[in-house]
Amino acid sequence: MWCYLGGSISAEPRINDRIRVPEVRLVGPSGEQVGIVPLAKALELAQEYDLDLVEVAANARPPVCKLMDYGKFKYESAMKAREARKNQAHTVIKEMKLRPKIDPHDYDTKKGHVVRFLKQGDKVKITIMFRGREQSRPELGYRLLQRLAEDVQDLGFVESNPKQDGRNMIMVLGPHKKKTEAMAEAREAQAARKAERQGLVADAPAEDAAEAQVEEQVEDQPSAEA
Numbered sequence: 001m002w003c004y005l006g007g008s009i010s011a012e013p014r015i016n017d018r019i020r021v022p023e024v025r026l027v028g029p030s031g032e033q034v035g036i037v038p039l040a041k042a043l044e045l046a047q048e049y050d051l052d053l054v055e056v057a058a059n060a061r062p063p064v065c066k067l068m069d070y071g072k073f074k075y076e077s078a079m080k081a082r083e084a085r086k087n088q089a090h091t092v093i094k095e096m097k098l099r100p101k102i103d104p105h106d107y108d109t110k111k112g113h114v115v116r117f118l119k120q121g122d123k124v125k126i127t128i129m130f131r132g133r134e135q136s137r138p139e140l141g142y143r144l145l146q147r148l149a150e151d152v153q154d155l156g157f158v159e160s161n162p163k164q165d166g167r168n169m170i171m172v173l174g175p176h177k178k179k180t181e182a183m184a185e186a187r188e189a190q191a192a193r194k195a196e197r198q199g200l201v202a203d204a205p206a207e208d209a210a211e212a213q214v215e216e217q218v219e220d221q222p223s224a225e226a
Contacts, residue, residue, distance in 0.1 A: 013056065015052050016053050019053065021039060021062060023039060024036070024037065024063050024064065026065055029049060046067055052069065054067075093122065093125055093172075094113075094123070098110055098148075099128070100128055100140040115155060120179075121179035121181065121182030125170060126148060128169040128170075130167050138164060142162050145162045155176060156175050157173065158174075159173060
């Protein structure tokens with residue numbers, strides 16, 4: 001027994017009178033199998049249900065057509081595609097460059113950037129740049145990379161161990177959180193901040209009214225001199 005399992009619908013399928021075949025295998029509005037019917041009968045049913053006859057499997061023999069509201073279908077498909085693009089996560093590799101003898105303030109600044117990148121769900125490539133005589137002290141770069149990895153271990157892990165690459169030493173940190181999770185948390189935090197701002201604006205008139213009422217009560221009280 002034949003059973004229509006569904007399939008991808010092309011961007012612009014043939015609909016209604018653009019379908020040019022003698023008969024079609026018809027699927028009803030709720031997915032029920034109507035069977036093979038003449039094209040004229042399928043178009044008649046489409047008019048009866050006030051729906052469109054849409055060709056969903058042109059290569060089948062006979063072609064498979066379904067009764068649906070094609071305008072609504074296109075709108076919902078576009079909204080789903082838009083939401084999918086919105087939630088699509090692209091893994092980005094950020095890069096942070098350090099010197100082996102970096103001073104504490106610069107280190108804290110660089111570490112702050114690494115923390116921010118990891119919170120966003122991005123990987124971070126850490127590059128230690130050696131110059132001159134520093135090239136003979138690779139252990140300085142190795143210890144610095146180890147220190148940084150330990151400082152951010154709550155947010156990320158060492159994905160690629162430190163290795164020498166010419167005059168540089170490179171290590172890659174990966175985030176514990178997936179990009180999609182980081183994006184979702186960022187949206188929630190943004191919504192919370194927006195709601196808090198709106199709440200402060202809404203509360204302001206009420207506070208002003210309460211202050212005005214207190215002032216009126218003070219003015220209405222008789223003075224001690226009277």
